[in-house]
Amino acid sequence: MCVTKAVTISIDAMGGDDAPQIVIDGIAYFIKHEGYKHKLRILLHGDEAVLSNLLASKKAVRDISEIHHTDSEIAMDMKPSQALRRGKGTSLWNTVTSVKSGEADLGLSAGNTGALMAISMLQLKRKNGVQRPALVAAWPTPKGQSVVLDVGANVESDETQLTEFAVLGDAFYRAIYNKESPTIGLLNVGTEDLKGNAVIKAAHERLNESAIDLNYIGYVEGYDISMGGADVIVTDGFTGNIALKTAEGTAKLIGTFFTDALKGNMWSKFTTLLNSVALRKLRKRIDPRRVNGAVFLGLNGLIVKSHGGTDHIGFANAINMAVGLAESPFEKEIERKLAELHSEDDNIGFIA
């Protein structure tokens, strides 16, 4: 709860469906609710005139922000390859550049995901000992939260990459949730040893045999993502992306059914009103804004991706995740563990 080290966040003020309004409102919301715990400085990349105007009535945001003007931005539907060629000087590009230069501890954007990944890869480069960066996302469980990675940075992964994801996820979980030895599970179609494809079996064997300090508990199933079967769920980016979006769709479906059920008749409308405290509590627990913020792990510098369609509360949650990460010894931690992992590779003939 005490104020920790000063953190500078580089923010793409123009990224997201309702930017820059939700970005500025999100920063204000974060400062109001969480600001007293942190020493925060913000670099706002975007159109100076527009941003100054929005900041006029937000003294708390203005006091800790610096506007870095740019008049171009990347469209939400631009292809990553185009973004790489034409993205220089945009708000998204410059957000990453501030991380690269060391001016900021971390970058945050609600803009185009593919463009953000491509531009981050290009500018920040992979961390030593990381074959492939991964996107990690959080999901609520009855026990707290689980994290899943990769949720879409790659479409395929081999066993070495999956093992690296376990190391990245472990460090991430400890940094964000302050849990000493998070459980790590490998997503599979069954929990028996003989199930799954060749890549998964090889990763399973590797994680079982490794002497590095990971609390690997073996295979977990889709069910475990939501039910907390493991703190960290490791999978390839294709499967992880589909699992996460399936979970989002199911939550949305049940929300729809719920609303329908309560609309049923006057009597249920009346009693729903009476019961609104309980229902508010429920809605809060399944609110997707609470878990907004996927982190791009494995680069020389941290990049957080907010959902493009989020509102100011969701954006504030993404800032919260970013700040927590920047304040933790996360980066040093993963560098140490990756080095341990790959010294094992050398001994057993893996190519890193």
Add this chain to the structure above:
Amino acid sequence: MCVTKAVTISIDAMGGDDAPQIVIDGIAYFIKHEGYKHKLRILLHGDEAVLSNLLASKKAVRDISEIHHTDSEIAMDMKPSQALRRGKGTSLWNTVTSVKSGEADLGLSAGNTGALMAISMLQLKRKNGVQRPALVAAWPTPKGQSVVLDVGANVESDETQLTEFAVLGDAFYRAIYNKESPTIGLLNVGTEDLKGNAVIKAAHERLNESAIDLNYIGYVEGYDISMGGADVIVTDGFTGNIALKTAEGTAKLIGTFFTDALKGNMWSKFTTLLNSVALRKLRKRIDPRRVNGAVFLGLNGLIVKSHGGTDHIGFANAINMAVGLAESPFEKEIERKLAELHSEDDNIGFIA
């Protein structure tokens, strides 16, 4: 609604966590609620003494059932390879044999999934023009139901297999839900043409170019399974299994949150009581028993798998699905479409 052709179902009375009790109770439940619509005959494979005892008080079940005695059964945790070697003469094995011999129109078991698939493959053999059979399962959406296949018969699938799954799923959807031209989507990590791995892109191209009568709408995402983005969702067995179990886990999670929220205080307990009609309606819509029954498609004979842990209501729903399928022209339909599909293969050089 009229009584249609007579259907004979071969049932593994000993398969499932709470068999044979839930099997007999499930048949009774089905007869009570749906029986008037159908002309049903049941072959019950299992221990005669135990089953006769259970049937003593169930005249409606007894009247349409024939017990086929066997005193051995396959354990829920036996490996498929063991089941193939040692399974002969068990209730599960004999359930499939009755389908093979033509005595029954269809087989149903809540027993060991891997064993059921292996024994069905061995006895019934693949249908002409099917490289790999697939398990298809249903899922509720705001619009009705979607079906997903493959949900676990295979761990990997190539583009030809995915295309076959589209044909199988289309015929299945029309048979079960009486919808003329169900929409078919291919599960991917994004809806843009450039996303996904090579197998998915090839299947997408194939489905787009095919002249056979399929309402293919292109890529869909995990979100669409629950939100009804397509009627039939085609994917490989690894991804499908994980998506389905993720959806089940999420539904369970929200159920847990829901119960917690309503337990909050005396006031919410009281108002919940008042609101119980609406809540019952909601619970019914998200009740997993309503979608119990995965069907093993692509063999010479239909096999339905009930969830092993289901109760009598879930088992009755699996019977309902089985009967609906047996009464429809499903088998003839897929044979015709598969022939069309593979005559295209010959023309464009695919190997079937």
